[in-house]
Amino acid sequence: MDEEDDCPELVPIDSQPGVPAQQIPVTIITGYLGAGKTTLLNYILTEQHNKRIAVILNEFGEGSALEKSLAVSQSGELYEEWLELRNGCLCCSVKDNGLKAIENLMEKKGKFDYILLETTGLADPGAVASMFWVDAELGSDIYLDGIVTVIDAKYGQQQLSEEKAEGLVNEAARQIALADLTIINKTDLVNEEELNQVRDTVRSINGLVKILETQRSTVDLSEVLDLHSFDSHDGARLAEKLQLVKSTRPHLDKSILTVTFEVTGDLSEDALNAFIQDLLWEKKFCNQQGEPMTVIRLKGIVSFASKDHQVMLQGVHELYELNETPQLWEQNARINRLVFIGRNLDKGILLEHFTSTVVLDTEKK
Numbered sequence: 001m002d003e004e005d006d007c008p009e010l011v012p013i014d015s016q017p018g019v020p021a022q023q024i025p026v027t028i029i030t031g032y033l034g035a036g037k038t039t040l041l042n043y044i045l046t047e048q049h050n051k052r053i054a055v056i057l058n059e060f061g062e063g064s065a066l067e068k069s070l071a072v073s074q075s076g077e078l079y080e081e082w083l084e085l086r087n088g089c090l091c092c093s094v095k096d097n098g099l100k101a102i103e104n105l106m107e108k109k110g111k112f113d114y115i116l117l118e119t120t121g122l123a124d125p126g127a128v129a130s131m132f133w134v135d136a137e138l139g140s141d142i143y144l145d146g147i148v149t150v151i152d153a154k155y156g157q158q159q160l161s162e163e164k165a166e167g168l169v170n171e172a173a174r175q176i177a178l179a180d181l182t183i184i185n186k187t188d189l190v191n192e193e194e195l196n197q198v199r200d201t202v203r204s205i206n207g208l209v210k211i212l213e214t215q216r217s218t219v220d221l222s223e224v225l226d227l228h229s230f231d232s233h234d235g236a237r238l239a240e241k242l243q244l245v246k247s248t249r250p251h252l253d254k255s256i257l258t259v260t261f262e263v264t265g266d267l268s269e270d271a272l273n274a275f276i277q278d279l280l281w282e283k284k285f286c287n288q289q290g291e292p293m294t295v296i297r298l299k300g301i302v303s304f305a306s307k308d309h310q311v312m313l314q315g316v317h318e319l320y321e322l323n324e325t326p327q328l329w330e331q332n333a334r335i336n337r338l339v340f341i342g343r344n345l346d347k348g349i350l351l352e353h354f355t356s357t358v359v360l361d362t363e364k365k
């Protein structure tokens, strides 16, 4: 038909599946008190780059304010709240230099294309990350790009070694468990031995995370921004990364640690959901001492019999997602790789549950 000639070929505006066009990335910058978060933000803001960045110094990490924003999230009004933010109404959650920077930015440009959010030192970045995640599901224009945790080279070791009351998680360790990138800052204040020690501790908590070492939080911006840590279109990169991850040993008896395993074969989607929900929601799995396993961060690449594409698994606290990646299995062996970061994790027990309930029978040898 003639009309067909007139009709332009439809092309997607954004070539990256999984990231709708126009979405603004947000990077959460977390880290214990005084580690160097603000120094990092100031550095990023003043460094040469072609991004219009908005900085939010976050207050809702504190007490009732956090509960308030989570409550808002549950009633579904969060979308609106963040939309306002996106449109420039940042003032209420911003202070100091950050505010000036954003005010100036918006006066000049009206809009920005990157958001950096500094949480307070004691905040649980998981709660903040979950908010953005839930928000993204609601069709928000903001998506979570990554969680960056700044660690004090001098005092980090001490902060990470503090014994917490029974049942409580060490916040500094939790921040590392959740991180996509860690920055060990203030290396000028420690000798090599101390630096090795803190690096080993960080690695023992999170076997997956990238570790940078800095003075005055001076980093290559490309290593901090646009990490796409939660995007399923980066499935191939995650799959590659997961291959290199090793299970870790806790630096203290009760510490957070990383457990990873790989299992060949197809999984039952329903059974995998049940497994994850038993683990994250029901806390059904216990270690040999009978203590319930707690997962803080979860990542994986898995194979479902019905799907030609690799599927990415992401979890933050009790939220998780399974998303198909653009990556095809093709002739590659269907190897499921999972990484769990949390407390009281026992690899043997997890693996046993996984192979006996989630892997399809035909594949079991």
Ligand SMILES: Nc1nc2c(ncn2[C@@H]2O[C@H](COP(=O)(O)OP(=O)(O)OP(=O)(O)O)[C@@H](O)[C@H]2O)c(=O)[nH]1
Residues within 6 Å of the ligand: 031, 032, 033, 034, 035, 036, 037, 038, 039, 040, 120, 121, 150, 185, 186, 187, 188, 189, 214, 215, 216, 217
């Ligand atoms: N010696 C040294 N001091 C640093 C370095 N980086 C930052 N500082 C100093 O450490 C102090 C804390 O830095 P901030 O960037 O404010 O840390 P923060 O994590 O934002 O702190 P809070 O928001 O209070 O939790 C400041 O006095 C910084 O000047 C570094 O690499 N070496």
Ligand SMILES: [Zn+2]
Residues within 6 Å of the ligand: 037, 038, 039, 118
């Ligand atoms: Zn700060």
